[in-house]
Amino acid sequence: MELQSQLVANWHVPEACNYRCKFCYAHWSKPKASELWRNNAACSLLISELGRFLSPDNPLWEQRFARRPRLNIAGGEPTLWTGELSHVVDHAVAAGFDVSLITNGSRPETLRDVASRISMIGLSVDSTRCDGNLRIGRMDRKGVQVGSDDLIDLVRELRTAKPTLQIKLNTVVNAVNAEEDFSSLVSKIAPDRWKALRMLPSYNDELTVDEATFERFVSRHAAFRRILSVEDNPSMVQSYLMIDPHGHFFQNRLDSKGYYYSEPILDIGIERAFTQIPFYVNRFLARYKPLESTS
Numbered sequence: 001m002e003l004q005s006q007l008v009a010n011w012h013v014p015e016a017c018n019y020r021c022k023f024c025y026a027h028w029s030k031p032k033a034s035e036l037w038r039n040n041a042a043c044s045l046l047i048s049e050l051g052r053f054l055s056p057d058n059p060l061w062e063q064r065f066a067r068r069p070r071l072n073i074a075g076g077e078p079t080l081w082t083g084e085l086s087h088v089v090d091h092a093v094a095a096g097f098d099v100s101l102i103t104n105g106s107r108p109e110t111l112r113d114v115a116s117r118i119s120m121i122g123l124s125v126d127s128t129r130c131d132g133n134l135r136i137g138r139m140d141r142k143g144v145q146v147g148s149d150d151l152i153d154l155v156r157e158l159r160t161a162k163p164t165l166q167i168k169l170n171t172v173v174n175a176v177n178a179e180e181d182f183s184s185l186v187s188k189i190a191p192d193r194w195k196a197l198r199m200l201p202s203y204n205d206e207l208t209v210d211e212a213t214f215e216r217f218v219s220r221h222a223a224f225r226r227i228l229s230v231e232d233n234p235s236m237v238q239s240y241l242m243i244d245p246h247g248h249f250f251q252n253r254l255d256s257k258g259y260y261y262s263e264p265i266l267d268i269g270i271e272r273a274f275t276q277i278p279f280y281v282n283r284f285l286a287r288y289k290p291l292e293s294t295s
Contacts, residue, residue: 006070006098007054007061007284011046011243013037013088014076019104020137021126023174025202025252026076028244029261035245037084042266044091046247047071049270051095054241064281070119071097076245079107089117102170104138105146108154115158120166120192123151127177128185135176136207148185155189166192173217174199174207186224193290194224197231203257218291225291239283251277 012026014035036042052058054069071092078085078101085101092099100120103111111121127133128148139145146154155167169191171182186194198214199207211232218230237254244250249262262268262276 005065005067007056007065007241008070008072008100009050009054009241009243010072010074011050012074012076012245013078013085014081015245016080017075017077017104018080018106018140019077021172022137022204023172023199023207025200026074027203028246028250028259033246033264036247036266037081037088037245040087042247043088046243046266047088047091047095047097049265050243051092051097053270053274055096061281064285068096068098070100071095072100072102072122074102077104077106079103079110082107082110082113085110086114089114093117100166100168105151105154106140106144108157111154111158112161115162115165118165120168121158122168122170122195123155123191124172125151125169125182125185126172126174128180128182132176132180136174148188151185152188155191168193168195170195170197172197172199173209173214175209176207178209178213178217181220183221183223186221191227193229194221194227195229195231196221197236198233200233200236200252201257202252202259222291228291229287229289230291231287235283235287237283238278238280239287241279241284249273249277249279251279 014037015026015028036046056065073088089099099118100122101118102122104124126136126138133139133145158165173196196218199209201208214232221228233254237252242250247265251260253259260277262273265273
């Protein structure tokens with residue numbers, strides 16, 4: 001049996017973000033309780049439970065994972081709160097996780113603070129052009145955006161500080177960027193992995209693209225097949241292990257907008273909460289195959 005190196009849990013720690021990307025799916029139901037990262041004890045307990053549950057030794061995973069699990073910290077934009085993010089990273093490391101982080105790159109000072117303690121940084125790169133970022137909503141309230149040169153400089157700085165740090169690019173293919181050529185930017189950044197996702201209309205379908213348009217984008221970038229992982233909408237459903245900011249498992253839907261939710265993990269226990277959402281290990285494993293291995 002081929003072993004995937006790690007099982008990955010994606011914890012969307014905050015919902016707030018300094019950008020307003022039109023395709024963003026990071027919107028959840030709002031229970032009365034505050035987000036867990038604001039409660040240090042609850043945050044620590046959730047991470048500890050995740051570490052125990054996701055251990056390769058858990059019979060549930062049928063010995064399909066060779067290494068300790070990875071906690072992928074996402075949002076919203078988690079780098080907006082340097083101190084709180086640092087606590088989350090410390091809790092995760094203490095619980096035995098490898099740690100990765102998804103970010104828009106707008107807070108390089110926070111990334112510098114945590115880089116030494118994490119194994120991977122995923123940078124959201126959704127346009128190579130200023131006007132493309134503008135149309136998507138990739139800017140803060142003052143109109144400031146992270147440009148291509150900014151990303152190149154940021155990656156160079158992070159790799160200098162920690163040469164073993166892995167860099168991943170995430171690109172949501174949508175109606176604004178579907179005809180762009182990212183080849184020059186990707187070559188200059190030289191990421192370890194590049195993920196191209198077809199926009200999933202979880203909350204709106206304003207910028208969706210059809211399958212043929214998505215396939216043209218993928219074909220245009222076939223030179224990167226060794227690092228390029230492709231996720232069309234069906235492959236994004238029931239293949240991610242995700243936790244929302246309030247401590248529920250949640251799962252994508254393909255048939256309608258919104259999500260499936262579990263009850264709060266810390267209220268009913270992680271084993272029971274896991275049974276309340278659909279998740280398929282085989283679909284998870286399929287997402288980690290680069291384009292080269294599927295051609």
